[in-house]
Amino acid sequence: MANRPQQLELPPPRTYCRTEFTALRARVKGLPVATIARLYFDPEEHEILDVERLLRTMRDDLVSRVVTRALGRLLEQLPDLEESARRQLAGTSPHAFRHTFGTQSAAAGMAIEVLQQVLGHGSLQTTTIYVNAEQQRMRPESAKCHARLAAGRGE
Incomplete structure (x- = not known):
């Protein structure tokens, strides 16, 4: 997938659901970032959305612009950050969201x-990069747990 261009293939406009418009930022404006995120990431509530297709095309320029704008709005709503x-x-990329999804999915089994x-990996x-990333994250956490257990036993 890395460095391999991908085409975004969408059905004719009349078959889009509101969620797809929201996720792709196609003529839907003014929605709060939380609403966009909920519509985009809640497949049970909006089953028409093809999350698989969207995840495969996270490098598409349109999605990149949507993420950039959504992050800008999110930052506006978090003044105390x-x-x-x-x-x-602000520097988070669509690929970072994709990587987080992959890592968390691997962690969830x-x-x-x-x-x-x-x-969409060939x-x-x-x-396996995502599985390895999760394993690397788990090692220090496991070591901390074992250290606490050892300290509790007075070792």
């Missing part, structure tokens, strides 16, 4: 083959 967190959030299909090896 620390400056370092504001900079980090999604079968690697299913995750491969959802992310190679299973590419998808």
Whole structure:
């Protein structure tokens, strides 16, 4: 997937649901960021939305612009956010959301083959990056837990 251009194939406009318009920022303006996020990421409430297709095309310029605008609006709604967190959030890319989705899906136990299909990876090896990222995150947490247990036993 990396460096491989992808085409965004959408059905004719009359078959779009409001969620797809919202997620792709196609003529739907003025919705709060929280509403956009809920509509975009709640597949049970809005089953017509093809999340798989959207995740496969996260590098599309249109989606990139949507994410950038949504992050700008989110920052406006979070005036008390620390400056370092504001900079980090402002610099978040669609690919970072995609990577977070992949890592969290792997952590939640999604079968690697299913995750491969959802992310549109041609190679299973590419998808294992998300599993490895989760394993690397777990190691320090596991070490902390073992250290607390050892301290509790007086070792």
